[in-house]
Amino acid sequence: MDPKKLSPLELPPLPQQPTLRRVLGIPDTVALIIGICIGAGIYSTPQIIAGYQNSFRSIILLWLVMGGLVFISGLMYAELGTRLPNTGGDYVYISRGFGPFAGFMFGWAQLLIIRTSSVAGLALITADYIGFFVPMDKFTHTVVALSVIGVLGALNYIGIKQASFFQKISSLLKVCGLFALVAIGLILMHRHVNLLGTEAPPTAALGPVGNLITPLLLIFFTYGGYVRLGQVAEEIKKPRRDIPISLITSLSIIICLYILTNTLYHRLLGIEGVRGSTIVASDTATILIGPVGAAFITVLVIISTTSGLNGNTMSSTRVYYAMAKDGLFFRWLDYIHPKFRTPSRAVLVHCVWASVILLIRGNFETIITGQVFTNLIFYTISSLAFFKLRQKQIGEKKAFRVPLYPVLPALYLIGVSGLLIFRIIFELEKSLFDIALVASGIPFFFFWWRRSKKVPGTFFQGQ
Numbered sequence: 249m250d251p252k253k254l255s256p257l258e259l260p261p262l263p264q265q266p267t268l269r270r271v272l273g274i275p276d277t278v279a280l281i282i283g284i285c286i287g288a289g290i291y292s293t294p295q296i297i298a299g300y301q302n303s304f305r306s307i308i309l310l311w312l313v314m315g316g317l318v319f320i321s322g323l324m325y326a327e328l329g330t331r332l333p334n335t336g337g338d339y340v341y342i343s344r345g346f347g348p349f350a351g352f353m354f355g356w357a358q359l360l361i362i363r364t365s366s367v368a369g370l371a372l373i374t375a376d377y378i379g380f381f382v383p384m385d386k387f388t389h390t391v392v393a394l395s396v397i398g399v400l401g402a403l404n405y406i407g408i409k410q411a412s413f414f415q416k417i418s419s420l421l422k423v424c425g426l427f428a429l430v431a432i433g434l435i436l437m438h439r440h441v442n443l444l445g446t447e448a449p450p451t452a453a454l455g456p457v458g459n460l461i462t463p464l465l466l467i468f469f470t471y472g473g474y475v476r477l478g479q480v481a482e483e484i485k486k487p488r489r490d491i492p493i494s495l496i497t498s499l500s501i502i503i504c505l506y507i508l509t510n511t512l513y514h515r516l517l518g519i520e521g522v523r524g525s526t527i528v529a530s531d532t533a534t535i536l537i538g539p540v541g542a543a544f545i546t547v548l549v550i551i552s553t554t555s556g557l558n559g560n561t562m563s564s565t566r567v568y569y570a571m572a573k574d575g576l577f578f579r580w581l582d583y584i585h586p587k588f589r590t591p592s593r594a595v596l597v598h599c600v601w602a603s604v605i606l607l608i609r610g611n612f613e614t615i616i617t618g619q620v621f622t623n624l625i626f627y628t629i630s631s632l633a634f635f636k637l638r639q640k641q642i643g644e645k646k647a648f649r650v651p652l653y654p655v656l657p658a659l660y661l662i663g664v665s666g667l668l669i670f671r672i673i674f675e676l677e678k679s680l681f682d683i684a685l686v687a688s689g690i691p692f693f694f695f696w697w698r699r700s701k702k703v704p705g706t707f708f709q710g711q
Contacts, residue, residue, distance in 0.1 A: 266584040266585070266586050266589055267584065267589070268335065268408075268482050268483050268584065268589060268590075268591075269408060269409075269483060269589050270482070270483055270484065270485050271408060271409055271412070271483060271485070272408070272412060272480060272483050272484045272485060272490075273484075273485050273490065274490050274493055274494055274497075275416060276412045276415070276416060277477055277480075277484060277490055277491070277494035277498075278419075278494050278497050278498045278501075279412070279415045279416040279418075279419035279420070280412070280415055280419075280476075280477060280480070280494075280559050280562060280563065281473065281474045281476075281477055281494060281495065281498035281499070281502075281559075282419040282422070282423060282498050282501060282502060283415045283418060283419040283422070283555040283556060283558065283559035284473030284474070284476060284555075284556055284559035284560060284563065285471060285472065285473040285474055285498070285502050285556075286419075286422050286423070286426070286502060286505070286552055286555070286556070287366075287370055287473070287552055287553055287555070287556030287557075288369070288370060288373045288549070288552065288553055288556070289466075289469055289470030289471075289472075290426075290470055290505075290506060290509055290529075290552075291527075291528070291529045291545075291549055291552070292373075293466045293467070293469065293470050294509075294510055294513055294522055294528050295522055295523060295524075295525050295526065295528045296463075296466060297310075297463040297466055297467065298519055298522040298523040299450060299451045299452050299523050300450055300452045300454070300459040300460075300462055300463045301450060301459065301463060301519075302447050302448060302449055302450055302519070303445075303446075303447045303448075303519060304444050304445075304446075304510075304511075304514040304519060307463070307510065307514070307519075308507065308510060308511065308514075310460075310463055310464060310467055311467055311506060311507055311510055312507065313464075314464060314467040314468055314471060315471070315503040315506070315507070317659070317660055317663045317664070318468075318471045318474070318499060318503070319499055319500075319503065320650075320656045320657070320659060320660040321474075321475070321627075321660050321664075322474055322495040322496065322499045323492075323495070323496075323650045323651070323656065324631065324634050324650055324656075324657055324660065325474065325475050325477065325478060325491075325495060326491055326492035326495045326496070326648045326650075327634070327638070327647055327648050327649055327650050328341045328478060328630070328633075328634055328637070329477060329478040329481055329487060329491040329492075329495075330487060330488045330491050330492065330644060330647040330648045331637060331642070331643035331644050331647035331648075332344060332478075332481075332637070332642070332643045332644070333478075333481040333482070333484070333487035333488070333491070333644065334481055334482060334570070335479065335480065335481060335482040335483075335566045335569065335570045336355075336478075336479060336566060336567050336569075336570030336571070337475065337476060337477070337478030337479035337480075337481070337563070337566070337567065338354055338475060338478065338479075338567075338626060338630050339351050339354050339355050339358075339479075339567050339570055339571060340478070340570065341478070341630055341633045341634070341637065342354050342626070342629055342630055342633050343574075344633070344637060344642055344643070345629075345632070345633030345634075345636045345637055345642075346629070346632075346633060346636075348574070348576060348693075348697070349693055349697075350629060351571075351574075351576070352571065352576045352577075352689065352692075352693045352696070353686060353689055353690075353693070354567075354626050354629070355567050355568065355570075355571045355576070355577065356686070356688075356689030356692065356693070357622055357625075357626065357685075357686045357689070358564055358567050358568075359564075359567075359568060359597070359598070359601060360601075360685060360686075360688070360689070361619060361622050361682075361685055361686070362619055362622055362623060363560055363564035363567075363598070364564075364598060364601045364602040364605055365602075365605055365619050366556070366557075366560050366619065367397060367557050367560055367561065367598070367599070367602035368393075368397075368602045368603070368605040368606035368609070370553045370554075370556050370557040370560070371393040371394070371396045371397050371553075371557060371602070371606060372393050372606065373549070373553045374392075374393065374396045374550055374553040374554055374557070375389050375390075375392040375393040375396065376389075377546050377549045377550050377553070378392055378550060380542075380543070380546045381543075381546070390606070390607070393606055394603055394606065394607075396554065396557065397557070397599050397602055397603055397606070398599065398603075400414075400554065400557050400558045400561060401561060401595055401596070401598070401599035403558065404558070404561045404562055404565065404590065404595045405585075405588065405590060405592050405595045405596070406588050406590070407588050407589070407590060408480075408483055408562070408589070408590060411558060411561070411562050412562070414555075414558055415555060415558055415559055415562065418551050418552075418554060418555035418558070419555055421548075421551050422548060422551050422552045422555055423501065423505065425544075425547075425548040425551065426505050426509060426548070427505070429509070429512065429529070429532070429533060429536075429544075429545075429548075430505075430508045430509060430512055432533075432536050432537060433512040433515070433516065433532070433536055436536050436537075437512070437515055437516060437536075440515075440516055440535065442515060443514065443515060443516065443517065443518030443519075443521065444511070444514055444515050444518075446518040446519050446520065447519060448519050448520045448523070451523065454674065457670065457674070458674050461667065461670045461671065461674060462674075464667060465620050465621075465667060465671065466620075468620060468624075468667065469619070469620045470506065471502065471503075471506070472620075472623065473556070473559070473560075474495060474498065474499055474502075475627070475630075476559075476560075476563035476564065477491060477494060477495060477563070478491070479563040479564065479566045479567055480562065480563055480566055482566075483566075488644070488646065488647070488648070491648070492648040509529075512532060513528050513529070513532055516532050516535050516536070517531065517532060517535075527542075527545075529545045529548075529549070530542045530545040530546070533545045561595065561598060561599070564598060565591050565594040565595045565597075565598045566591060566594070568581050568591070568594040568597060568598065569581060569582065569583075569584075569591035569594045572594070575696065575699070576693070576696050576697075577696065580593060581593050581594050581597065621668070621671050621678070621679055621682050622682050622685075622686060624664060624667055624668040624671065625668060625683075625686070627664050628661070628664050628665045628668055631657065631660060631661040631664060631665075632661070634657060635654070635657065635661075638653065
């Protein structure tokens, strides 16, 4: 019989496609989270935050409060990741909770704004700090930034093992480097005046609430990234065991490091010194160990930013692959390289679009504008999906369960949705622009929705 006359259900099955490898253990997943979280934030946000508060006491309280919320969120993502241990992370949780439209909008925002903007921004910062050793003009700076994206993209293209090895090494170095900075500070700080108790009126003029919300958003940005562990769930050897252990371990390390590092900054520089610095970590290291301190911090920042970029590429590309697999994105992205066993086409798209953003916008602050707000939208939706999945017992029955349910998840939901609402109130114009960018995906959803309903085996079959 002519195959062209057969119905789709009568056609012979396609050859089995290559699958992702389950090769990630606890050291790999802890390194992935730390690598994504400890990027540029701890080196670039403390000096900005100091302009919104009047003392170290109030600043460290904000870091502790946000650290508590982040830890609760980590417990929630441990349950989500073990309940639905599939490639895609939030895309899977949101889709199962609220349907394919919500899931698609999450993935669209990841590619259009959130993760590719992070890659572009981190590449620019890497080039900035490479410039400490090798002065460069604007053109060369751009070429270096694009090369960073290309090299780490190639690493992720050729294999998860190679990318994960780099992630483990770079994460270990960045954690050891930060701990070394703190340790040197504890040993040598007695030689310097203790400035923790200094106070100064805020230089920002957003009012009491605005001066509170903005630093909370910056701190949230600095902590962010841990949620992406679920995006590589199908490549984790034992997700039911490894995901909770990895999240709890890595977040404990990160929160501890951030509290100690901020304490050191303010102990040596004081509130006004931190506020007046553009390179607060370098200034702190210079006070402690002289000019060699600036070089040490420069290397540490390069390691941190490339590690964050690599972790971003490792995790985010799995979302695009998962969407394509469900028929919600370009079908050619539903592809695993037969030799390297990676979603190689998704890696290419991720890196190319990040490079386009870098060329068009070209400025770190401009690139990350709205990223935190867009994240907050989907963190709120994921939190609501968490309650729905728990209530309906969707997914694995023996999943990790958040203790003190529903109190702890409710606290996190109130916190993250509160930040979202206050950002809309205090920066309405910027918020509307960010919402419009996300909404640009709506016509694309309906295009893929109509097409997918005609194709057996896609996400919409049986919806």
